[in-house]
Amino acid sequence: MMPLPKTPSFRLEGRRALVTGASSGIGQGCAVALAEAGAHVVLAARGLQRLDQTIQSMHEQGYSCEALALDIADVAAVQKAVSQQGPFDILVNSAGLARHAAALDTQLEDFDTVMNVNLRGAYFLTQAVAKGLIEAGKPGSLINISSQMAHVGGVDRSVYCASKFAVEGFTKAMAIEWGRAGIRVNTVCPTFIRTPLTEQTFDQPERVRWIEEKIKMGRTGVVEDIMGSVLYLASDAAALVTGTALMVDGGWTAD
Numbered sequence: 001m002m003p004l005p006k007t008p009s010f011r012l013e014g015r016r017a018l019v020t021g022a023s024s025g026i027g028q029g030c031a032v033a034l035a036e037a038g039a040h041v042v043l044a045a046r047g048l049q050r051l052d053q054t055i056q057s058m059h060e061q062g063y064s065c066e067a068l069a070l071d072i073a074d075v076a077a078v079q080k081a082v083s084q085q086g087p088f089d090i091l092v093n094s095a096g097l098a099r100h101a102a103a104l105d106t107q108l109e110d111f112d113t114v115m116n117v118n119l120r121g122a123y124f125l126t127q128a129v130a131k132g133l134i135e136a137g138k139p140g141s142l143i144n145i146s147s148q149m150a151h152v153g154g155v156d157r158s159v160y161c162a163s164k165f166a167v168e169g170f171t172k173a174m175a176i177e178w179g180r181a182g183i184r185v186n187t188v189c190p191t192f193i194r195t196p197l198t199e200q201t202f203d204q205p206e207r208v209r210w211i212e213e214k215i216k217m218g219r220t221g222v223v224e225d226i227m228g229s230v231l232y233l234a235s236d237a238a239a240l241v242t243g244t245a246l247m248v249d250g251g252w253t254a255d
């Protein structure tokens, strides 16, 4: 019989994953996807109270997981948490926020708040997890939840776009530096997904209609649309995928 190529595995048994922003939205979905695939998942959020129900439901499903209180804007706390709880084979950095304002009206405080989480926090968390892996001599998969707005602009979104374009930049640079160590670094770039972050946007029917026109597949996204892409990048199925952006945007950026 002719030997056939072996299908790569999407399973994650024996891997330890850290997911930030895990108490809601995309982060929560990614934590479930990784745990379902067999990883032990550390769910990080600023407040443990909001995580409790998620952890309880995941335990009821038989998933291996635990909670971690972590503000990713606090770089010293991030470094301490990762050195105490790591090494992590998988990182999904989903913590993020937005402040919408016309570029002419943007306030310094809002600029700093967005950058401190979306860029500075994500950068130093990725650095800390990679350091742990390199010290342990282990490979890993580090995934930043970026955005389609890391590839196109948006009205009143200049700071958010700046933060996410920057995430794409450091992701590529780190992928180059750590490739030989077997550490892959990628982004996932969602279109509009219904989560607490986008509640206000989804409350405006005209804006939703405009968004649905821009998305070539004609619909906005749900958290489940992102879970599969993160699972793929985390797994050995993506063993040669690094420094790239996986667009989950229904074709928004295709033209």
Ligand SMILES: NC(=O)C1=CN([C@@H]2O[C@H](COP(=O)(O)OP(=O)(O)OC[C@H]3O[C@@H](n4cnc5c(N)ncnc54)[C@H](O)[C@@H]3O)[C@@H](O)[C@H]2O)C=CC1
Pocket: 020, 021, 022, 023, 024, 025, 026, 027, 045, 046, 070, 071, 072, 073, 074, 093, 094, 095, 096, 097, 117, 121, 145, 146, 147, 148, 189, 190, 191, 192, 193, 194, 195, 196, 197, 198
């Ligand atoms: N919902 C959407 O349409 C899209 C979301 N994204 C990105 O996906 C990621 C997740 O967002 P969603 O799940 O939609 O919103 P979400 O609001 O449900 O999740 C974001 C989480 O980040 C947490 N967070 C904020 N600041 C933090 C900090 N300093 N330390 C720790 N955690 C912090 C929030 O508490 C929240 O749980 C964000 O990075 C966002 O920019 C990207 C494209 C589209």
Ligand SMILES: O=C(O)C(=O)C[C@H](O)C(=O)CO
Pocket: 098, 146, 147, 148, 149, 157, 190, 191, 192, 193, 197, 198, 201
């Ligand atoms: O309501 C918005 O606009 C946003 O919050 C932006 C989304 O998070 C986003 O990244 C859409 O691509």
